[in-house]
Amino acid sequence: MIKQVRFTKKQRVVDELVHRIESGLLADGHLLPGEDQLAQELRVSHSTLRAALTELERRKYIATRTEGGAIVTYDGITLDQHNGWTQALANTGARIHTELLRLEAIERPDLLHQFGLSQFVMLERRRRRDDGTAISLERSLMPATGGLEGLPRVGLIDDSLTITLAAYGFVGDRGDQWIGAEPLNEEDALLLGRPAGTVFLKALRTTYDRHGRFMELVESWLDPVHFRMYHSFGTPT
Template sequence: MIKHARFNKRQQAVEELVHRIESGLLADGHLLPGEKQLAEELRVSTGTLREALAELERRKYIAMQTEGSAIVTYDGMTLDQNNGWTQALADTGARIHTELLQLQAVERPQLSLKFGLSQFITLVRRRSHDDGSAISLERSLMPATGGLESLPRTGLIDESLTITLAAYGFVAQNGDQWISAEPLNQEDAFLLGRAPGSVFIKALRTTYDRHGRFMEQVESWLDPQRFRMYQSLGTPK
């Protein structure tokens, strides 16, 4: 009964927000009120409100963004990375070719103690524009546990790492990302078809799932002619 009542409140919140959006009360591109204010207006708990907002995002009525988070653009178009880089780039209409260069089990002694794991799965992918020029190189490191140890044999689901991780119960909850501009070493320059020392954007992201488990560390090298990082600060006026 409690679960049913909570479901009804969530649906009522969803319907009210859809009404506000479709009637123009909440204009496209405008920020929603804060969680506390919105929950009070709709007379629901913040937990129920978050479930309603997640439903609206799934139905493409809104786009959720963590305050102060970085937005990545490709040729000026914002990338929605919730479903992974492959889908995000495809959604822009860009004709991008993704090559799987490596998918195998490896040992990383320097990271074993940090993450409490003896073995990892590494995935290396290169993405190229339709004209043949490489635009990014991505190295992902995942735990060789929870079924992921079979990936070198079974491969990715729908060629998506995000979908594959979710299928094995790894759903991102939190993490951190370091972004810098660094020169390419000889190996990476060769893979990207650039001269050693060429400066690329480097993003190093570590992600943990909703259970607090390490799920991925990914190092991305991005062509600065194609990619840019945007970050909003403070309270929008």
């Protein structure tokens, strides 16, 4: 009987957290509340909670945050890119204004071999400081499937791409990101208000959801005056 009760409580916690994740209440990249708070909120013991979290991690609904690795900073403050650039920048306290430049359906036959599709929804956004200086330009490509094909008509939910993707069942699980320094071409330089050839940081990130589906390809141009890449290594003493 004790084992049955413990299993039932664990399953209840698993089901509740899965519901929150899949409904978008816990968007990709959001940190779970602390263990004490979560155990109290769900009215279970710490051991039951840990067993539930282990099950969620096994099923790839959550991932343990690890130390080290390369991260991007804005004015020396680390950015949690799992929440998207808008939320990450807002969390720094910086007064950044995001402008939606384009949200439209496009064809990219050149990506058919890589992602298995050529129809995408493209989102283009520019971010400015209070003084009007453009600090970043972002282009996101998403599959024109699973309801996302309607985004050019209905728009984003709460102006958040992360929340919108989660609402359509796309929750990031894995991917990769490349960061380098490249000169701006004429089109991007015009949008950023800089001379062509100005060197910006370029970040290219590909994300897949926990079902292995492609969900986003993001190209970001970042002002190196404010953005830096930080890398930690070794064991803190």
